[in-house]
Amino acid sequence: MTAQRQPAKIQPSKGAPYARIMGVGGYRPVRVVPNEVILEHIDSSDEWIRSRSGIASRHWAGPEETVAEMSIAAAGKALADAGIAAEDIEGVIVATVSDLKQTPAVATEIAYRIGAGKPAAFNVSAGCAGFGYGLTLAKGMVVEGSAKYVLVIGVERLSDLTDKEDRATAFLFGDGAGAVVVGPSDVPAIGPTVWGSEGDKSETIKQTVNWDRFRIGDVSQLPVDSRGEVKFPALTQEGQAVFRWAVFEMAKVAQQALDASGITADQLDAFIPHQANMRIIDSMIKALKLPEHVAVARDIETTGNTSAASIPLAMERLLATGQAKSGDTALVIGFGAGLVYAATVVTLP
Amino acid sequence: MATQEEIVEGLANIVNEIAGIPVEDVELDKSFTDDLDVDSLSMVEVVVAAEEQFDVKIPDDDVKNLKTVGDAVDYILKAQA
Secondary structure, eight states: OOOOOOOOOOOOOOOOSEEEEEEEEEEOOSEEEEHHHHTTTSSOOHHHHHHHHOOSEEEEOOTTOOHHHHHHHHHHHHHHHHTOOGGGEEEEEEEOSOOSOOSSOHHHHHHHHTTOOSOEEEEEOOGGGHHHHHHHHHHHHHHHTSOSEEEEEEEEEGGGGOOTTOTTTTTTBOEEEEEEEEEEESSOOBOOOEEEEOGGGTTSEEESSOTHHHHSSOOTTSOBOTTSOBOOOOEEEOHHHHHHIIIIIHHHHHHHHHHHHTOOGGGOSEEEEOOSOHHHHHHHHHHHTOOTTSEEOOTHHHHOBOGGGHHHHHHHHHHHTTSSOTTOEEEEEEEETTTEEEEEEEEOO | OOOHHHHHHHHHHHHHHHHOOOGGGOOTTOBTTTTTOOOHHHHHHHHHHHHHHHTOOOOHHHHTTOOBHHHHHHHHHHHHO
8 A cells, every 4th residue: 555645736926916007118219200201102192191090190210220129218218117127027028010030039139138137028919909918918927926027018110011102001000119017016907808809800900911922932923012123011901891890899898898897987087099090099989988088098190000019109198298197097908900909997107 | 671761861860970961961872982071981980870770780891882872771771671
Protein backbone atom coordinates (compact mmCIF):
# COMPACT_ATOMS: atom_id res chain seq x y z
CA MET A 1 0.00 0.00 0.00
CA THR A 2 1.36 3.36 -0.98
CA ALA A 3 -0.10 6.61 0.26
CA GLN A 4 -2.36 8.40 -2.22
CA ARG A 5 -0.37 11.26 -3.76
CA GLN A 6 -2.18 14.55 -3.12
CA PRO A 7 -2.36 17.08 -5.97
CA ALA A 8 0.18 19.87 -5.39
CA LYS A 9 -1.38 23.11 -4.27
CA ILE A 10 -0.61 26.00 -6.57
CA GLN A 11 -0.33 29.32 -4.84
CA PRO A 12 -2.65 31.90 -6.40
CA SER A 13 -1.41 35.31 -7.50
CA LYS A 14 -2.42 38.36 -5.50
CA GLY A 15 -3.84 41.24 -7.48
CA ALA A 16 -5.43 44.56 -6.70
CA PRO A 17 -9.13 44.67 -5.78
CA TYR A 18 -9.87 46.82 -8.83
CA ALA A 19 -8.09 48.68 -11.64
CA ARG A 20 -8.24 52.24 -12.92
CA ILE A 21 -6.81 54.46 -15.61
CA MET A 22 -4.21 56.55 -13.78
CA GLY A 23 -3.00 58.83 -16.57
CA VAL A 24 -3.36 59.52 -20.29
CA GLY A 25 -1.09 61.02 -22.93
CA GLY A 26 -1.15 61.58 -26.66
CA TYR A 27 1.17 62.30 -29.57
CA ARG A 28 0.00 63.91 -32.81
CA PRO A 29 2.46 64.15 -35.72
CA VAL A 30 3.81 67.61 -36.51
CA ARG A 31 2.47 67.72 -40.07
CA VAL A 32 -1.16 68.88 -40.28
CA VAL A 33 -2.84 67.82 -43.52
CA PRO A 34 -5.92 69.90 -44.41
CA ASN A 35 -8.57 68.66 -46.85
CA GLU A 36 -7.03 70.82 -49.61
CA VAL A 37 -4.00 68.50 -49.71
CA ILE A 38 -6.22 65.42 -49.93
CA LEU A 39 -8.07 67.04 -52.85
CA GLU A 40 -4.88 67.11 -54.92
CA HIS A 41 -5.39 63.39 -55.54
CA ILE A 42 -9.17 62.89 -55.59
CA ASP A 43 -12.13 64.48 -57.36
CA SER A 44 -14.08 65.73 -54.36
CA SER A 45 -14.55 68.91 -52.31
CA ASP A 46 -13.86 70.24 -48.85
CA GLU A 47 -17.62 70.55 -48.32
CA TRP A 48 -18.22 66.92 -49.38
CA ILE A 49 -15.50 65.59 -47.06
CA ARG A 50 -16.75 67.65 -44.11
CA SER A 51 -20.39 66.70 -44.62
CA ARG A 52 -19.65 62.97 -44.99
CA SER A 53 -17.07 62.64 -42.23
CA GLY A 54 -16.78 65.82 -40.16
CA ILE A 55 -13.05 65.87 -40.90
CA ALA A 56 -11.31 69.20 -41.61
CA SER A 57 -7.71 68.07 -41.16
CA ARG A 58 -5.63 65.18 -39.93
CA HIS A 59 -2.00 64.59 -38.93
CA TRP A 60 0.31 62.50 -41.09
CA ALA A 61 3.54 61.18 -39.65
CA GLY A 62 6.90 62.07 -41.14
CA PRO A 63 9.74 59.56 -41.66
CA GLU A 64 11.06 60.16 -38.13
CA GLU A 65 7.64 59.75 -36.52
CA THR A 66 7.65 55.96 -36.50
CA VAL A 67 5.17 53.75 -34.67
CA ALA A 68 7.74 53.35 -31.88
CA GLU A 69 8.64 57.06 -31.67
CA MET A 70 5.02 58.21 -31.51
CA SER A 71 4.26 55.54 -28.89
CA ILE A 72 7.23 56.52 -26.73
CA ALA A 73 6.14 60.17 -26.81
CA ALA A 74 2.57 59.31 -25.83
CA ALA A 75 3.71 56.85 -23.16
CA GLY A 76 6.01 59.45 -21.59
CA LYS A 77 3.11 61.86 -21.22
CA ALA A 78 0.82 59.17 -19.80
CA LEU A 79 3.46 58.15 -17.24
CA ALA A 80 3.96 61.78 -16.19
CA ASP A 81 0.19 62.27 -15.95
CA ALA A 82 -0.11 59.14 -13.80
CA GLY A 83 2.91 60.01 -11.66
CA ILE A 84 4.35 56.55 -12.26
CA ALA A 85 8.02 55.85 -13.03
CA ALA A 86 8.77 53.88 -16.20
CA GLU A 87 10.68 51.25 -14.21
CA ASP A 88 7.50 50.37 -12.31
CA ILE A 89 5.68 49.37 -15.51
CA GLU A 90 5.22 45.59 -15.60
CA GLY A 91 3.21 45.29 -18.78
CA VAL A 92 3.22 47.07 -22.16
CA ILE A 93 0.33 46.40 -24.53
CA VAL A 94 0.41 48.02 -27.96
CA ALA A 95 -2.76 48.03 -30.06
CA THR A 96 -2.02 48.68 -33.73
CA VAL A 97 -2.76 47.45 -37.23
CA SER A 98 -0.29 49.64 -39.08
CA ASP A 99 3.19 48.72 -37.87
CA LEU A 100 4.72 47.49 -41.10
CA LYS A 101 7.39 45.54 -39.22
CA GLN A 102 5.62 42.38 -38.18
CA THR A 103 8.27 40.77 -35.96
CA PRO A 104 9.28 41.43 -33.26
CA ALA A 105 6.26 43.17 -31.79
CA VAL A 106 7.04 46.88 -31.42
CA ALA A 107 5.83 46.67 -27.79
CA THR A 108 9.19 45.26 -26.70
CA GLU A 109 11.20 48.09 -28.29
CA ILE A 110 8.88 50.65 -26.69
CA ALA A 111 9.16 48.97 -23.28
CA TYR A 112 12.95 48.95 -23.49
CA ARG A 113 13.31 52.49 -24.75
CA ILE A 114 11.05 54.07 -22.13
CA GLY A 115 13.19 52.38 -19.47
CA ALA A 116 10.59 49.93 -18.23
CA GLY A 117 12.99 47.12 -17.34
CA LYS A 118 11.66 43.75 -18.47
CA PRO A 119 7.86 44.01 -18.52
CA ALA A 120 5.55 41.63 -20.35
CA ALA A 121 5.21 43.31 -23.76
CA PHE A 122 3.10 42.39 -26.75
CA ASN A 123 0.96 43.76 -29.58
CA VAL A 124 -2.79 43.42 -30.00
CA SER A 125 -4.45 43.42 -33.42
CA ALA A 126 -8.11 44.33 -32.98
CA GLY A 127 -8.59 47.16 -35.46
CA CYS A 128 -10.34 50.23 -34.13
CA ALA A 129 -11.38 48.26 -31.03
CA GLY A 130 -7.72 47.62 -30.20
CA PHE A 131 -7.56 50.12 -27.35
CA GLY A 132 -10.59 48.58 -25.63
CA TYR A 133 -9.11 45.11 -26.05
CA GLY A 134 -5.79 46.29 -24.57
CA LEU A 135 -7.52 48.08 -21.70
CA THR A 136 -9.49 44.94 -20.85
CA LEU A 137 -6.33 42.82 -20.83
CA ALA A 138 -4.52 45.43 -18.70
CA LYS A 139 -7.35 45.50 -16.17
CA GLY A 140 -7.21 41.71 -15.99
CA MET A 141 -3.45 41.76 -15.42
CA VAL A 142 -3.71 44.31 -12.59
CA VAL A 143 -6.61 42.59 -10.85
CA GLU A 144 -5.16 39.11 -11.35
CA GLY A 145 -1.78 40.24 -10.07
CA SER A 146 0.53 39.54 -12.99
CA ALA A 147 1.39 43.25 -13.32
CA LYS A 148 0.99 46.20 -10.98
CA TYR A 149 1.10 48.94 -13.63
CA VAL A 150 0.40 48.41 -17.32
CA LEU A 151 0.87 50.78 -20.24
CA VAL A 152 -1.78 50.48 -22.94
CA ILE A 153 -0.83 52.24 -26.16
CA GLY A 154 -2.96 52.70 -29.28
CA VAL A 155 -0.82 53.77 -32.21
CA GLU A 156 -1.30 54.00 -35.97
CA ARG A 157 0.43 55.22 -39.09
CA LEU A 158 -2.62 54.73 -41.26
CA SER A 159 -1.24 57.13 -43.88
CA ASP A 160 1.03 54.21 -44.85
CA LEU A 161 -2.07 52.12 -45.60
CA THR A 162 -4.20 54.78 -47.26
CA ASP A 163 -4.94 54.81 -50.99
CA LYS A 164 -4.49 58.52 -51.66
CA GLU A 165 -6.48 58.18 -54.91
CA ASP A 166 -9.54 56.44 -53.40
CA ARG A 167 -12.14 59.15 -52.93
CA ALA A 168 -14.05 57.03 -50.38
CA THR A 169 -11.16 56.65 -47.93
CA ALA A 170 -8.33 59.06 -48.86
CA PHE A 171 -9.60 61.74 -46.47
CA LEU A 172 -10.49 59.42 -43.63
CA PHE A 173 -7.34 58.23 -41.96
CA GLY A 174 -4.76 59.89 -39.74
CA ASP A 175 -1.69 59.04 -37.67
CA GLY A 176 -0.93 59.35 -33.97
CA ALA A 177 -0.53 57.59 -30.64
CA GLY A 178 -2.45 57.63 -27.39
CA ALA A 179 -1.47 55.91 -24.16
CA VAL A 180 -2.86 55.22 -20.70
CA VAL A 181 -1.37 53.80 -17.51
CA VAL A 182 -3.59 51.22 -15.82
CA GLY A 183 -2.94 50.46 -12.16
CA PRO A 184 -4.52 49.34 -8.89
CA SER A 185 -7.62 50.95 -7.41
CA ASP A 186 -9.63 50.59 -4.19
CA VAL A 187 -12.89 51.23 -6.04
CA PRO A 188 -14.19 49.95 -9.39
CA ALA A 189 -13.03 52.41 -12.08
CA ILE A 190 -13.11 50.27 -15.24
CA GLY A 191 -16.43 48.52 -15.73
CA PRO A 192 -17.15 45.15 -17.30
CA THR A 193 -16.19 45.08 -20.98
CA VAL A 194 -18.83 44.17 -23.53
CA TRP A 195 -16.80 42.91 -26.45
CA GLY A 196 -16.95 40.50 -29.32
CA SER A 197 -16.39 39.82 -32.98
CA GLU A 198 -18.53 39.28 -36.07
CA GLY A 199 -16.31 37.39 -38.48
CA ASP A 200 -19.15 37.00 -40.97
CA LYS A 201 -18.59 40.70 -41.75
CA SER A 202 -14.81 40.39 -42.16
CA GLU A 203 -14.98 41.63 -45.75
CA THR A 204 -16.56 45.00 -44.88
CA ILE A 205 -13.28 46.57 -43.66
CA LYS A 206 -10.07 45.05 -44.91
CA GLN A 207 -6.68 45.40 -46.51
CA THR A 208 -7.03 45.55 -50.29
CA VAL A 209 -4.27 43.08 -51.13
CA ASN A 210 -2.45 40.48 -49.01
CA TRP A 211 1.29 41.00 -48.60
CA ASP A 212 2.09 37.62 -50.16
CA ARG A 213 0.81 38.83 -53.50
CA PHE A 214 4.04 40.83 -53.76
CA ARG A 215 6.20 37.78 -53.10
CA ILE A 216 4.74 35.68 -55.87
CA GLY A 217 6.36 37.99 -58.38
CA ASP A 218 3.33 38.28 -60.67
CA VAL A 219 2.06 41.74 -59.97
CA SER A 220 0.10 42.04 -63.22
CA GLN A 221 -3.21 41.42 -61.44
CA LEU A 222 -2.57 44.00 -58.74
CA PRO A 223 -4.31 47.39 -58.79
CA VAL A 224 -2.25 50.28 -60.19
CA ASP A 225 -2.36 54.01 -59.45
CA SER A 226 -2.72 56.90 -61.89
CA ARG A 227 1.00 56.70 -62.76
CA GLY A 228 0.68 53.01 -63.59
CA GLU A 229 2.59 51.89 -60.50
CA VAL A 230 1.41 48.94 -58.43
CA LYS A 231 -0.53 50.18 -55.45
CA PHE A 232 0.67 49.42 -51.95
CA PRO A 233 -1.94 47.56 -49.86
CA ALA A 234 -4.47 49.95 -48.33
CA LEU A 235 -7.51 49.89 -46.10
CA THR A 236 -10.87 49.73 -47.80
CA GLN A 237 -14.40 49.51 -46.50
CA GLU A 238 -18.03 49.13 -47.55
CA GLY A 239 -19.22 52.50 -46.32
CA GLN A 240 -22.96 51.93 -46.02
CA ALA A 241 -22.68 48.47 -44.45
CA VAL A 242 -20.12 49.67 -41.91
CA PHE A 243 -22.16 52.79 -41.14
CA ARG A 244 -25.30 50.75 -40.47
CA TRP A 245 -23.44 48.32 -38.23
CA ALA A 246 -21.53 51.04 -36.40
CA VAL A 247 -24.55 53.19 -35.64
CA PHE A 248 -27.29 50.71 -34.94
CA GLU A 249 -25.48 47.61 -33.68
CA MET A 250 -22.84 49.52 -31.72
CA ALA A 251 -25.47 51.66 -29.99
CA LYS A 252 -26.84 48.39 -28.60
CA VAL A 253 -23.37 47.33 -27.46
CA ALA A 254 -22.82 50.73 -25.83
CA GLN A 255 -26.13 50.36 -23.98
CA GLN A 256 -25.11 46.87 -22.85
CA ALA A 257 -21.85 48.30 -21.49
CA LEU A 258 -23.78 50.94 -19.53
CA ASP A 259 -26.13 48.27 -18.17
CA ALA A 260 -23.23 45.98 -17.23
CA SER A 261 -21.66 48.82 -15.24
CA GLY A 262 -24.98 49.77 -13.63
CA ILE A 263 -24.71 53.27 -15.07
CA THR A 264 -27.55 55.18 -16.72
CA ALA A 265 -27.06 57.67 -19.53
CA ASP A 266 -28.03 60.41 -17.06
CA GLN A 267 -25.08 59.48 -14.84
CA LEU A 268 -22.56 59.79 -17.67
CA ASP A 269 -20.29 62.82 -17.89
CA ALA A 270 -18.55 61.96 -21.15
CA PHE A 271 -18.90 59.81 -24.25
CA ILE A 272 -15.67 58.82 -25.99
CA PRO A 273 -16.47 56.68 -29.03
CA HIS A 274 -13.88 55.55 -31.56
CA GLN A 275 -13.43 58.52 -33.86
CA ALA A 276 -14.54 56.77 -37.04
CA ASN A 277 -16.74 59.41 -38.60
CA MET A 278 -18.60 62.42 -37.14
CA ARG A 279 -21.83 61.16 -38.70
CA ILE A 280 -21.50 57.87 -36.83
CA ILE A 281 -20.87 59.78 -33.59
CA ASP A 282 -23.93 62.00 -34.14
CA SER A 283 -26.16 59.06 -34.98
CA MET A 284 -24.95 57.05 -31.98
CA ILE A 285 -25.79 59.96 -29.68
CA LYS A 286 -29.33 59.93 -31.09
CA ALA A 287 -29.67 56.15 -30.88
CA LEU A 288 -28.39 56.13 -27.27
CA LYS A 289 -30.54 59.15 -26.35
CA LEU A 290 -27.59 60.72 -24.54
CA PRO A 291 -28.57 63.76 -22.45
CA GLU A 292 -27.24 67.20 -23.44
CA HIS A 293 -24.89 67.45 -20.45
CA VAL A 294 -22.73 64.55 -21.68
CA ALA A 295 -19.47 65.85 -23.18
CA VAL A 296 -18.89 64.13 -26.51
CA ALA A 297 -15.40 63.58 -27.94
CA ARG A 298 -15.23 65.06 -31.45
CA ASP A 299 -11.50 64.83 -31.94
CA ILE A 300 -12.03 63.44 -35.43
CA GLU A 301 -12.48 66.95 -36.85
CA THR A 302 -8.77 67.73 -36.60
CA THR A 303 -7.30 64.25 -36.11
CA GLY A 304 -9.15 62.03 -38.60
CA ASN A 305 -9.73 58.36 -37.93
CA THR A 306 -6.66 57.00 -36.14
CA SER A 307 -8.07 53.51 -35.46
CA ALA A 308 -6.63 52.06 -32.24
CA ALA A 309 -5.18 55.45 -31.22
CA SER A 310 -8.43 57.40 -31.48
CA ILE A 311 -9.97 56.75 -28.04
CA PRO A 312 -6.93 57.62 -25.89
CA LEU A 313 -6.19 60.64 -28.14
CA ALA A 314 -9.80 61.81 -27.82
CA MET A 315 -9.74 61.18 -24.07
CA GLU A 316 -6.60 63.25 -23.68
CA ARG A 317 -8.08 66.13 -25.68
CA LEU A 318 -11.40 66.05 -23.82
CA LEU A 319 -9.49 66.41 -20.54
CA ALA A 320 -6.97 68.95 -21.87
CA THR A 321 -9.71 71.23 -23.18
CA GLY A 322 -11.64 71.07 -19.92
CA GLN A 323 -14.73 69.51 -21.53
CA ALA A 324 -14.29 66.63 -19.07
CA LYS A 325 -12.38 66.42 -15.81
CA SER A 326 -10.59 63.86 -13.69
CA GLY A 327 -13.07 61.62 -11.86
CA ASP A 328 -15.75 61.96 -14.53
CA THR A 329 -17.59 58.86 -15.69
CA ALA A 330 -17.09 58.11 -19.39
CA LEU A 331 -18.51 55.56 -21.81
CA VAL A 332 -15.86 54.35 -24.27
CA ILE A 333 -16.56 52.18 -27.30
CA GLY A 334 -14.28 51.00 -30.09
CA PHE A 335 -15.41 49.17 -33.22
CA GLY A 336 -13.84 48.30 -36.53
CA ALA A 337 -12.12 45.80 -38.80
CA GLY A 338 -12.91 42.21 -37.91
CA LEU A 339 -15.52 43.23 -37.33
CA VAL A 340 -14.69 43.62 -33.64
CA TYR A 341 -15.92 45.82 -30.83
CA ALA A 342 -15.29 46.62 -27.16
CA ALA A 343 -17.20 48.97 -24.87
CA THR A 344 -16.88 49.81 -21.20
CA VAL A 345 -17.43 52.56 -18.66
CA VAL A 346 -14.38 54.15 -17.02
CA THR A 347 -13.54 56.80 -14.49
CA LEU A 348 -11.38 59.40 -16.24
CA PRO A 349 -7.86 59.93 -14.88
CA MET B 1 -49.81 45.85 -44.13
CA ALA B 2 -49.28 49.41 -45.21
CA THR B 3 -50.76 50.67 -48.48
CA GLN B 4 -48.71 52.52 -51.08
CA GLU B 5 -50.11 55.80 -49.80
CA GLU B 6 -49.22 54.99 -46.20
CA ILE B 7 -45.70 53.99 -47.17
CA VAL B 8 -45.12 57.26 -49.06
CA GLU B 9 -46.41 59.21 -46.07
CA GLY B 10 -44.26 57.18 -43.67
CA LEU B 11 -41.14 57.65 -45.83
CA ALA B 12 -41.85 61.38 -46.12
CA ASN B 13 -41.90 61.70 -42.34
CA ILE B 14 -38.70 59.66 -42.01
CA VAL B 15 -36.89 61.71 -44.68
CA ASN B 16 -38.14 64.88 -43.02
CA GLU B 17 -36.81 63.83 -39.64
CA ILE B 18 -33.42 62.59 -40.86
CA ALA B 19 -32.60 65.06 -43.65
CA GLY B 20 -34.92 67.98 -42.86
CA ILE B 21 -36.65 67.78 -46.26
CA PRO B 22 -40.24 69.15 -46.32
CA VAL B 23 -42.76 66.30 -46.24
CA GLU B 24 -44.54 67.54 -49.38
CA ASP B 25 -41.32 67.27 -51.44
CA VAL B 26 -41.14 63.51 -50.95
CA GLU B 27 -42.90 62.19 -54.06
CA LEU B 28 -42.66 58.88 -55.93
CA ASP B 29 -40.52 60.16 -58.82
CA LYS B 30 -38.01 62.03 -56.63
CA SER B 31 -34.45 60.74 -56.43
CA PHE B 32 -33.16 60.47 -52.87
CA THR B 33 -29.70 61.79 -53.73
CA ASP B 34 -30.35 64.17 -56.63
CA ASP B 35 -33.69 65.73 -55.63
CA LEU B 36 -33.94 65.28 -51.88
CA ASP B 37 -30.29 65.72 -50.86
CA VAL B 38 -30.28 62.44 -48.93
CA ASP B 39 -26.65 61.28 -49.06
CA SER B 40 -25.48 57.67 -48.83
CA LEU B 41 -25.13 57.72 -45.03
CA SER B 42 -28.49 59.41 -44.45
CA MET B 43 -29.97 56.82 -46.80
CA VAL B 44 -28.83 54.10 -44.38
CA GLU B 45 -30.65 55.89 -41.57
CA VAL B 46 -33.78 56.24 -43.72
CA VAL B 47 -33.64 52.52 -44.56
CA VAL B 48 -33.22 51.45 -40.93
CA ALA B 49 -36.12 53.69 -39.85
CA ALA B 50 -38.26 52.29 -42.68
CA GLU B 51 -37.38 48.71 -41.70
CA GLU B 52 -38.59 49.43 -38.19
CA GLN B 53 -41.75 51.24 -39.22
CA PHE B 54 -42.88 48.78 -41.89
CA ASP B 55 -41.45 45.60 -40.32
CA VAL B 56 -39.37 44.62 -43.36
CA LYS B 57 -35.70 43.80 -43.98
CA ILE B 58 -33.73 45.82 -46.53
CA PRO B 59 -30.21 44.32 -46.87
CA ASP B 60 -27.23 46.61 -47.63
CA ASP B 61 -26.86 45.08 -51.11
CA ASP B 62 -30.41 46.20 -52.00
CA VAL B 63 -30.07 49.73 -50.61
CA LYS B 64 -28.05 50.94 -53.60
CA ASN B 65 -30.90 49.96 -55.95
CA LEU B 66 -33.33 52.28 -54.18
CA LYS B 67 -32.74 55.39 -56.28
CA THR B 68 -36.16 57.03 -56.04
CA VAL B 69 -38.90 57.22 -53.45
CA GLY B 70 -40.93 55.01 -55.79
CA ASP B 71 -38.18 52.34 -55.77
CA ALA B 72 -38.30 52.29 -51.96
CA VAL B 73 -42.11 52.15 -51.87
CA ASP B 74 -42.18 49.24 -54.36
CA TYR B 75 -39.49 47.41 -52.40
CA ILE B 76 -41.37 47.78 -49.12
CA LEU B 77 -44.68 46.74 -50.74
CA LYS B 78 -43.04 43.56 -52.11
CA ALA B 79 -41.16 42.85 -48.88
CA GLN B 80 -44.40 43.08 -46.89
CA ALA B 81 -46.12 40.53 -49.11
